[in-house]
Amino acid sequence: MGNNQGTIILGVFATAFLIYIGYNLLANISPYTPVSELLELESAYNVQVNGTIENTTVLENNTSIFYLTDGKSKVKVIYDGYLHNQDGLKVVVVGDYKNGTLYAYQILNKCHTEYETGGE
Amino acid sequence: MDGGEILLAFSLMAILFSIWALLAGVRKRSTRLLQYGEWGVYFYFLMLLFSSMLLLSHLLSKDYSYIYVYKHTNSFLPLIYTVSAFWAGKEGSILLWALFIATANIFVLSEKKDALTASTLSISGMFLAILNVFLLTTSNPFIRTVAKSEGFGLNPLLRTFEMVIHPPTVFIAYAGFLIPFAMVVSGAFLGREWREKAIVRSVKYSFFSWIFLGFGIFIGAYWAYKTLGWGGFWGWDPVENASLMPWLTSTAFIHSIMLRKRKIFDGLSFFLIVATFSLVIFASVVTRGGFINSVHAFGEGEEGIILFILMIGFIILSVFAYFKNYEKQAMKFNLSINRETAIILFLIVTLMLLIAVLAGTVTPVFTNTSPEREYYESIMVFCEFLILLILGICIRISWRRDDELIEKMRVPFIIMILAFLSTLALTKNAIISIFAGVSAFTFLNHFIAITIKKKRDLRVYGAFLVHIGVIILFAGSIGVWDYSEHISTSIALNETLQAGDYTLVPVKVDGVEKRDCFTVFVEIEVYKNGELLSTLKPGLTEYMIINPNRIVSDVAIASYYMEDVYVSITGFSSDFSRAGIEVFINRLTILVWVGMALITAGGVCSYLSLRKD
Numbered sequence: 001m002g003n004n005q006g007t008i009i010l011g012v013f014a015t016a017f018l019i020y021i022g023y024n025l026l027a028n029i030s031p032y033t034p035v036s037e038l039l040e041l042e043s044a045y046n047v048q049v050n051g052t053i054e055n056t057t058v059l060e061n062n063t064s065i066f067y068l069t070d071g072k073s074k075v076k077v078i079y080d081g082y083l084h085n086q087d088g089l090k091v092v093v094v095g096d097y098k099n100g101t102l103y104a105y106q107i108l109n110k111c112h113t114e115y116e117t118g119g120e
Numbered sequence: 121m122d123g124g125e126i127l128l129a130f131s132l133m134a135i136l137f138s139i140w141a142l143l144a145g146v147r148k149r150s151t152r153l154l155q156y157g158e159w160g161v162y163f164y165f166l167m168l169l170f171s172s173m174l175l176l177s178h179l180l181s182k183d184y185s186y187i188y189v190y191k192h193t194n195s196f197l198p199l200i201y202t203v204s205a206f207w208a209g210k211e212g213s214i215l216l217w218a219l220f221i222a223t224a225n226i227f228v229l230s231e232k233k234d235a236l237t238a239s240t241l242s243i244s245g246m247f248l249a250i251l252n253v254f255l256l257t258t259s260n261p262f263i264r265t266v267a268k269s270e271g272f273g274l275n276p277l278l279r280t281f282e283m284v285i286h287p288p289t290v291f292i293a294y295a296g297f298l299i300p301f302a303m304v305v306s307g308a309f310l311g312r313e314w315r316e317k318a319i320v321r322s323v324k325y326s327f328f329s330w331i332f333l334g335f336g337i338f339i340g341a342y343w344a345y346k347t348l349g350w351g352g353f354w355g356w357d358p359v360e361n362a363s364l365m366p367w368l369t370s371t372a373f374i375h376s377i378m379l380r381k382r383k384i385f386d387g388l389s390f391f392l393i394v395a396t397f398s399l400v401i402f403a404s405v406v407t408r409g410g411f412i413n414s415v416h417a418f419g420e421g422e423e424g425i426i427l428f429i430l431m432i433g434f435i436i437l438s439v440f441a442y443f444k445n446y447e448k449q450a451m452k453f454n455l456s457i458n459r460e461t462a463i464i465l466f467l468i469v470t471l472m473l474l475i476a477v478l479a480g481t482v483t484p485v486f487t488n489t490s491p492e493r494e495y496y497e498s499i500m501v502f503c504e505f506l507i508l509l510i511l512g513i514c515i516r517i518s519w520r521r522d523d524e525l526i527e528k529m530r531v532p533f534i535i536m537i538l539a540f541l542s543t544l545a546l547t548k549n550a551i552i553s554i555f556a557g558v559s560a561f562t563f564l565n566h567f568i569a570i571t572i573k574k575k576r577d578l579r580v581y582g583a584f585l586v587h588i589g590v591i592i593l594f595a596g597s598i599g600v601w602d603y604s605e606h607i608s609t610s611i612a613l614n615e616t617l618q619a620g621d622y623t624l625v626p627v628k629v630d631g632v633e634k635r636d637c638f639t640v641f642v643e644i645e646v647y648k649n650g651e652l653l654s655t656l657k658p659g660l661t662e663y664m665i666i667n668p669n670r671i672v673s674d675v676a677i678a679s680y681y682m683e684d685v686y687v688s689i690t691g692f693s694s695d696f697s698r699a700g701i702e703v704f705i706n707r708l709t710i711l712v713w714v715g716m717a718l719i720t721a722g723g724v725c726s727y728l729s730l731r732k733d
Contacts, residue, residue, distance in 0.1 A: 006455030010468065017472045021499060025479060028495035032488050048490065060693055062610030062700055082610065082691025082700040086671065 030094065035070040043098040049075070053089050058082055068093055068102065079104040124174045124262035131167030132252040134160045135245050142242040146235050146310075154238055161229055161241055164248075165222040172219050175212060175261050179205050185267040188212060194271035196635045200284060201274050207287040208278055210408055210423075211261035216288065218251045220295035224325075228299055236306055236314055236321070243302035250430060258423050273636060276663050276672045282343035290336035290363060294400045296329030297366060301397035301434075304390050308441035315445060319389055323377060324730055326393065330370045331723035337363055338716035349673040349688035351704035352600060353712055356496040361481045362403035365474055369396040372470045375463055382460070387446050388467075394438040401431040406481070456521045462514035469510065473503045497601050501551065504594040505558060511587055512562030515569045532568070536561035551602045559591050566591075578729035585722025593715025599682075599708025607703045608690075620705035622685055623647040627655075629696055637663045639674065640692065642699050646678055646685055654678045658687045658701075684709045 030046045038049055051068035058064050064083040067074045068091075077093055078101055095104035121129070138160025145153030175188070179202055184190040192205040192212075207213045225241055225248075255261070277283070300322035307318025340363070345353040354360060373392035379385040405424045455461050476499045480491040516528050540557030547553065570576070570584055607619050617624040628643040641659025645652055656676035663670045678685045683705060690700035 006453035009455065010453055010464070013465075014468055014472065017468070018475070020502070021472065021476045021479060024476075024495050024499055025483065025491055028492045028498075029483065029487070029489040030492060032484070032490065058691070058694055060698065062693075062698065064691070081608070082693060082698070 035068060035075050036073040038075055038097055038102070039073055039100075041097060043096070045096045047095065047097060047102075049093045049095075049102065051075075051091070051093070053083070053086050053091060056083050056087055075102050076100065077102045077104050079107060081107075083107070122262040122264060124171050125256065125260065127167045127171040127174065128252060128255050128262075131164040131171070132249065132256065134164035134167060135249045135252055138164065139242045139245040139249070142238040142245070146238045146242075154233075157238060157241070158229060158233070161222075161225050161245075165226055168215070168219045168222045171262075172206075172215055175215060176203065176206055179203070182271065184269070184271050185264050186261070187263045187265050188261045190265065190268050190271045192272065192274055194273040194636065197271075197274055200281075201279050204278070204284040204287075205274050207291070208274055209261075211255070211259040213287060213291065214251055214254055214259045215261055217291045217295060218248060218255065220291050221248045221251070221298055224295050224299050232321075235310055236303065236318055239306035239310060240299065240302040243305055244298050247298055247302075247430075247434075250426070254423055254426075273663065276637070276661065276670060277347055280343060280347055282339050282346070286336055286339040286343060289332050289339060293329040293333035293336060293366075294403070296325055296332065297370070297397045297400050299325040300329075300393045301438075304393050305438050305441050308390065308438075308445040312445065315386075319377070319380075319386075319393075322393060323374075324727075326370055326373055326396070327723070327727050327730060330367070330374060331720060331727060333363065333367050333370070334716070334723060335720045337367060338713075338720060341716070342713065345709070346675060346677065349675045349702070351604075351606060351686055351688075351702065351706065353709065354597075356477075356480065356491075356493050358406050358481045358484075361477050362399075362406040365477055365481075366396045366399040366403065368470055368474045368477070369399060372467050372474075375470075376467060379460060379463055387442065390442060390446070391438075394435065398431050398435055401427055401434070405431065457517070457523075457525055458521050459514060459517045459519045462510055462517055466507065466510045466514065469503055469506050473499070476503075501598065501601070504597070505554065508555075508558045508562045508591060508594060511590065512558070512565040515562075515587065516565050529565075532561045532564045535564050547603070549603055552598060555595060555598045559595050562591055563588070579726050582722045582724070582726030582729065585725060586719050587722075589715045589718030589720075589722055591715070592711050592718060596708045596711030596713075596715055599711065600706050603707045605705040608701075610693075610698050610700045612698045617701070617703065619685070619703040620683070621648055622653075622705065624685075624687070624703065626699070629692075629699070637661050640696065641674065642689060642701075644676070644687060648680075653680065656685070656687050658689045660689050660691070679710065682708055682710065 030048055033041075033044065033047045033049055035049060035051055038044065038047065049068060051070045051074075054067040054069050054074065056064055056066040062080060062082060064079045064081060066077050066079070066083060066087075068077050069075075075097075077095070079093075079095075092108040093102060093104045094106040094108065095102050097103070138157045141153045141157035141160060144150070145155075145157055178186050178189050179193055180199075182189065182193055182195060182202075188209060188211050189205075192208045193202050197205070205212070207216050221244060225244055228237055228240055228244075231237070303318045303322040303325070304315075307314045307316075310318075340360070341353040344355065344360075348355075369392050373389060373396060376385055376389045376392055380389070405427045408424050408427075453464065455464075477496070480495055484490045512532065513525070513529070517525055522528075536557040539560035540553050543556035544550070544553040566584055566587055570580075573580065605620050607617070609617065611617055611624075611626055613626050613629065615626070623646070625645045625647065626642045627645055630641060630643065632639045632641070639659050639661040641657045644656045644658065646654050646656060656678055657674075658676035659674045661672050661674055663672065673688045673690070675686065675688045677687070684707075686704040686706055688702045690702055692699050
């Protein structure tokens, strides 16, 4: 194999790899949306919304209803699961937004700001 | 000024003095100045040691007049967590990092005293000086307040043995990676005759830090699995990615030194070392900078910005050093069927993985979106496949053009096909089967290689252990990612829940009150084929001293050979008659731990042989 041929082969391999990474990234991202912006939308799928939990009502059929607020606006969230005593907690809600309600499928806790962990 | 602050001020002065004395000593060839610089290093080491001991004594005596002590301890905290509170906050962890860097500098000094050492110590001193400035300003652990009667307590998530040892382990690595960086940049500045020496001398430090970082990641992953309750060992969170990236570049470095005979890789080794330490700084930017929206970014502050600028500065410095001293080399690869080519391919895959992780980590900064776990997992699975394949061939192929390769690969290839087919028949899962095939191929090749190898020393055994560890770790990761089950539902007493082959029956809800927390747990009996296997007690613990009250999930895990029954409680209905429950049947998780442990053990073996040389 000639010198340049080797370089070309490795170059093609690396480029194909980069395209694969880029394609995968575009196919698997979900946007962060502020509460106020979310309310302006008709519907949105697979969004991530930052905010604080407020006024939680826990229903007996494993459903919780709460409001997510960013201090200015608030949105109603329905979540399949019990959210026991979590008012005031800062979270990222992942879910679909339709008809004025955010249907959460994941709620990620943000560490309390007083809590800085060391190490990682 | 507080006593601790005075010690830190002395150490900063000593650092600045030693940087000056060492640099001037090298330039003027003055042994006297070098001697002064050396004393400076010992002096600042002692100052940092004393200030660390002082902080520790404040923690142990629970002196709540110090904000740091107040924020991270309380009077109920057991001794071990009172000690680990030292590195529970950013102030203490920066002090720890600084102390480790100073210690590393002492090691450098004890090894050899020449121009390279002097200039290495002055560059690592520059970074240490920045940390020392943080310790006196934005991250001062010795700030006092009006005395409080009770402390805040340690973050409940950190009250585990893993979190006692994880931060120091990672900081040993982060301090260690500064030395090779300072060494090779010094080497490049000092001139051609030092360049090669610097790379050679830095290998030991890189390798040492590589072992500690790997072990730290291992402990962190184990902690996340046991503690966080989402069922996995690796969440691809920016904070986790940040520690993985320098590990990838240092892994690449360790392999790149095998190619030192090729001119082009002189520069590659240099840049891999630079990249490793730049990524270490990047990791501290991610964890404290707050400009990456991580679900567990810890605190925000101006330090992140300063560190980021510092990182850019260090990269520019290294690029400058490179162009000053390395000849320009044309990018020409002479590929042949030999081990060199296999190693180059491995390096490319590792660097691509690095690019993928980096791209995912910084996406939230630039685009207001964040990648999902599927992004990382699909790329990782692909890279694991490639790495295993390359590893299997690499260990058998010869350094010179290998015309017998196909002959050598015949039996392992047949075994690969057999392993693939039999796993497919057993599991009906294509990804698992492909991996079973490739793992068998790579494992067999390693087995053959070690049997026919004539020269077998500790270094060789170490490398083999690491490779076998990688095979096992990858197998475990595929099991957890692609061969596990997850159920999220709610359950009442004496109802049954079927998860995989297991039947879960909650038999009791109870509470335990401790001094600063209250736990509600569910006793769940786990049955398989009608036989009671064990009783799990997952629950929720509410910590009462901290305001606002904090609820932490207590995960319960029962392991049966290759399967984990992993249960976490997500909440209770208002009358506690029903509980929200997540059950994961995780397969092959144990292989993840065994693999990571083997990688660490193999690393230690190879390091010991490295020291002997």
